[in-house]
Amino acid sequence: MTTSLLIVQVLNGLQLGVLLFLVAAGLTLVFGVMDFINLAHGVQYMLGAYLAVTFVALTGSFVLGLAMALAAALLIGLALEFLVFRHLYERDHLDQVLATFGLILLLNQGVKIVWGAAPLSVPVPEFLSGSVRLMDGILYPTYRFALIGAGLAVGGLLWFVVEKTRTGMLLRAGASNAPMVSALGVDIRRLFMIVFAFGTMLAGFAGAMAAPILSVEPGMGDTVLILAFVVIVVGGIGSIRGAFVGALIVGLVDTLGRSFMNDLLRLFMSAPSARAAGAALSSMLIYLVMAIVLFVRPEGLLPSKGRT
Amino acid sequence: MSASDSLAETPPLGTPLPKRRQIFAAMLFALLALLPVAVALGLPPHWMTLVTRAMIFAIAALSLDLILGVGGLVSFGHAAFIGIGAYATGIMITEGQAEALLALPVILAACALFGAVTGAVSLRTRGVAFIMITLAFGQMVFFLAQALSAYGGDDGLTLYERSTLLGFDIFGDRTRFFYVVLAALAGCYALVSVIVASRFGRVLRAARENATRVSVTGFDVGRVRLIAYVISGMIAGLSGFFLANQTEFVSPAFMSWQRSGELIFMVVLGGTGSLHGAIVGAIGFLLAEDVLARWTEHWKAIFGPLIVLFVLFTRGGIAGLLGRLGGGRHG
Numbered sequence: 001m002t003t004s005l006l007i008v009q010v011l012n013g014l015q016l017g018v019l020l021f022l023v024a025a026g027l028t029l030v031f032g033v034m035d036f037i038n039l040a041h042g043v044q045y046m047l048g049a050y051l052a053v054t055f056v057a058l059t060g061s062f063v064l065g066l067a068m069a070l071a072a073a074l075l076i077g078l079a080l081e082f083l084v085f086r087h088l089y090e091r092d093h094l095d096q097v098l099a100t101f102g103l104i105l106l107l108n109q110g111v112k113i114v115w116g117a118a119p120l121s122v123p124v125p126e127f128l129s130g131s132v133r134l135m136d137g138i139l140y141p142t143y144r145f146a147l148i149g150a151g152l153a154v155g156g157l158l159w160f161v162v163e164k165t166r167t168g169m170l171l172r173a174g175a176s177n178a179p180m181v182s183a184l185g186v187d188i189r190r191l192f193m194i195v196f197a198f199g200t201m202l203a204g205f206a207g208a209m210a211a212p213i214l215s216v217e218p219g220m221g222d223t224v225l226i227l228a229f230v231v232i233v234v235g236g237i238g239s240i241r242g243a244f245v246g247a248l249i250v251g252l253v254d255t256l257g258r259s260f261m262n263d264l265l266r267l268f269m270s271a272p273s274a275r276a277a278g279a280a281l282s283s284m285l286i287y288l289v290m291a292i293v294l295f296v297r298p299e300g301l302l303p304s305k306g307r308t
Numbered sequence: 309m310s311a312s313d314s315l316a317e318t319p320p321l322g323t324p325l326p327k328r329r330q331i332f333a334a335m336l337f338a339l340l341a342l343l344p345v346a347v348a349l350g351l352p353p354h355w356m357t358l359v360t361r362a363m364i365f366a367i368a369a370l371s372l373d374l375i376l377g378v379g380g381l382v383s384f385g386h387a388a389f390i391g392i393g394a395y396a397t398g399i400m401i402t403e404g405q406a407e408a409l410l411a412l413p414v415i416l417a418a419c420a421l422f423g424a425v426t427g428a429v430s431l432r433t434r435g436v437a438f439i440m441i442t443l444a445f446g447q448m449v450f451f452l453a454q455a456l457s458a459y460g461g462d463d464g465l466t467l468y469e470r471s472t473l474l475g476f477d478i479f480g481d482r483t484r485f486f487y488v489v490l491a492a493l494a495g496c497y498a499l500v501s502v503i504v505a506s507r508f509g510r511v512l513r514a515a516r517e518n519a520t521r522v523s524v525t526g527f528d529v530g531r532v533r534l535i536a537y538v539i540s541g542m543i544a545g546l547s548g549f550f551l552a553n554q555t556e557f558v559s560p561a562f563m564s565w566q567r568s569g570e571l572i573f574m575v576v577l578g579g580t581g582s583l584h585g586a587i588v589g590a591i592g593f594l595l596a597e598d599v600l601a602r603w604t605e606h607w608k609a610i611f612g613p614l615i616v617l618f619v620l621f622t623r624g625g626i627a628g629l630l631g632r633l634g635g636g637r638h639g
Contacts, residue, residue: 037436087620093436094382095619098576101569102615109609226447226565229440237437280455287448291429294441298432 004138009259010252015144017251018151022206024228024235024243025158026199032175032238032304033195036085037093039100042225043107044200048073048207049216050111053120056211062125066208073204074197081196089192104222112218119215147209154205155244162240171195175238175304227254230286234293236300245301250286257285333584337494344483356482357554358598359591363489364550366590367496369574370583371543374500376572377581378509379536380516384439385426385446386571389419389541391563393548395453398465398558408471408478411549419545420538422449427537431530446568453560464559471553479553489550493587496543500583503539512536573615 027041051072056065084103088096124143131139162168173181174191182188207221214220231250235242261282265274293301340363347356368390375381396415405411430441459465470479479485503509515522515529523529552558561567570593578589596614600607 031436037439084616084620091619093439094376094572094576094580097382097384097439098569098573099616099619101573102612102619104569104612105566105608105615106612109606109612113606113609222565226443230444233433233437233440233444276455276457279457280452283451283455284448287444290441290444291426294429294432298437 004135005259007134007138008140009255011140011144011148013252013255014248015148015151015251016255017248018148018155019206019210020224020227020231020251021155021244021247022151022202022209023224024231024247025155025240026202027225027228028232028235028238028240028243029171029195030199031232033171033178034089034174034192035178036089037096037100038085038199039097039225040080040103040107041199041203041228042221042223043104043111044073044077044203044221045207045210045224046111046216046218046221047076047107048204049122049211049214049220050115050120050207051204052208052211053115053122053216056122062122062212065122069208070201070204073207074201077200077204078193078197081193085196108218108222117218119217121215122211124212141213143212147213150209151206154202158202158240167194227286230290232300234290234300236303239300239302239304242300242302242304249289253289254282254286257282261285329582329584333497333587336584336587337490337497340490340493341487344486353482356486358594360482360486360489360554361551362591362594363486363493363587364547364554365571365574365594366587367489367493367547367550368544369571369578369586369590370493370496370500371540371547372571373575373580373583373586374503374543375533375536375540376575377583377586378504378516379512379533381431381533381537382439382572383442383537383540384565384568384572385442385444385449386540386544387563387565387567388446388449389423389544390548390551390567391449391453391560392418392422393545394552394558394562395456395459395465395548396545397471397549397552398467399459401467401469401471401552402459402465406469406472407475408473408549411471412546415545415549416542419541423538423541424534427534427541431533431537443565443568446563446565450560450563450565453563460559462560464557464561467552467556467558470556471549485554492546492550496546497583497587500543503536504583508532508535577618 023041023045027038030036030038030041048069051069052065055068055072056062059065059068080103084099088099124141128143128146130142132142132145133139160168162171170181170186170191174186174188174195178188181191206224227250231243231246233246234249235244235246262274262278265278265281268274269277340359343351343359344356347353368386371389372383372386375383393415396418397411400406400411400414426442426445430438430445433441454462470477472478478488504513511522511527511529511532515527515532519529548562551562574589574593575586576589577592578585578587597607597611600610604610
């Protein structure tokens with residue numbers, strides 16, 4: 001029984017890790033190339049989920065709705081880039097933090113005005129609605145497998161683009177020395193916009209994919225944003241590989257901590273105090289992991305090579 | 309692109325606090341001290357509560373200015389200290405201990421301990437990583453408070469009495485509360501001013517401009533920053549003590565990450581590194597919040613864009629604006 005629970009929880013942890021990776025990859029990419037810290041990345045994830053709610057309901061098809069939600073998320077992201085972010089690239093981090101914080105307040109409230117404060121949901125698509133039988137007595141929802149698969153596929157695609165294509169080469173060059181890339185005749189503004197669009201799409205995709213299994217509500221992006229920060233700090237700022245490793249660590253530690261901390265503590269203490277301490281400890285666990293990683297390696301586990 | 313770009317407007321090292329700034333601060337406190345008189349003369353009593361609350365946040369903003377403005381360390385987890393102060397107060401009162409002389413040492417010790425541990429870890433990093441890590445630690449305390457089911461958990465903790473000083477009811481009526489907080493604010497302002505003007509403060513400021521040069525000169529930059537971080541956290545804890553007593557309620561929302569963001573905005577709104585700017589910023593922020601919140605429940609949808617516009621189009625905050633209006637270099 002415990003083994004089956006362990007398998008299910010490991011899968012849940014992987015699934016959280018994959019979602020976090022999609023969000024953190026965009027965040028770390030934008031930061032790595034543009035030296036821009038975008039707190040509004042979390043609300044872009046939230047927008048992805050809300051747009052999926054609307055478009056899936058409108059079209060009646062998950063795939064079509066997902067595609068339209070992605071396109072709409074991209075448009076909103078580009079509009080924000082044009083109106084606000086573009087003017088912040090040259091500013092210091094404090095200004096970037098504040099302005100994007102202002103956007104969070106606006107968009108969280110805006111979502112409440114447009115869609116209401118009550119949590120919404122997206123139905124799981126028909127063709128992914130069943131469960132997969134892993135072993136005797138262990139069923140795991142197909143959609144969650146699809147989510148893990150889609151996340152890994154996007155991760156692979158990202159790796160391919162960054163490592164094997166010309167755009168990816170420019171990205172890497174921009175991450176280590178943007179002024180030099182610009183001096184060599186590359187339109188750096190265009191490059192920035194591509195990076196930004198990419199990041200927005202990833203966050204929107206994560207939000208839309210999470211919509212059928214999480215409740216879609218205002219502020220859902222904030223939690224993910226802060227977890228993504230933990231992921232990035234653990235993995236090493238600006239590094240996509242680091243984001244991948246960090247996301248899996250955070251996803252697994254958080255999920256497994258929440259489900260097994262209780263039982264673990266019960267070995268040492270009485271049931272009620274184990275329950276109280278377990279709840280407190282498991283919610284702090286990833287931050288403790290982060291603190292330990294930082295203490296040992298202040299640059300994170302896999303820091304990107306170009307940065308100092 | 310370093311954090312010092314917008315922070316470079318402080319006076320050169322070694323100069324004492326300018327006279328003009330001292331006069332401004334004195335006027336500000338005198339003006340605040342007159343508020344109860346204005347209320348007695350017919351200003352709605354609501355103002356007393358509002359300004360008391362604003363001064364409580366001014367204490368927190370002032371403490372943040374010490375590390376953010378003077379030290380150049382953008383901490384995004386400062387609300388955690390307010391929360392620790394508020395929870396320590398709330399838990400002690402719930403357990404039957406309302407004496408402030410016992411609560412305050414506990415609060416200061418708890419904040420110092422939390423500041424020392426998280427500061428030691430987060431100060432190993434620079435810039436953006438520091439922002440993210442302080443945010444994460446702040447969130448850690450938030451979730452810890454949510455998990456404290458013995459003390460209200462997510463719903464928060466209602467307090468049925470307020471702290472007393474040697475059995476004397478210092479928070480008994482509104483006017484008394486107002487002056488206690490005003491005195492605390494003035495005391496904190498004096499303390500932080502002295503710290504900033506001291507040799508320690510000058511090293512902290514110099515490290516913001518060029519940490520390498522300062523450490524080569526023989527100062528332990530990490531230690532100076534850590535001490536400033538701990539002091540700042542302890543002062544913020546004090547504001548948590550007042551906040552718990554004013555609202556007679558403590559909840560995890562006191563240390564939500566939005567609150568930390570708001571504190572940063574208060575400091576930047578008033579002008580970073582000027583100390584009195586943090587006070588002006590906090591009061592301005594709470595008044596604006598109050599006006600907008602009365603007008604519409606969606607006030608955040610207005611406040612958010614205001615923050616964005618403020619960042620895009622102003623430099624140096626209200627203090628900078630006043631300085632420019634007053635002529636001469638902003639200080």
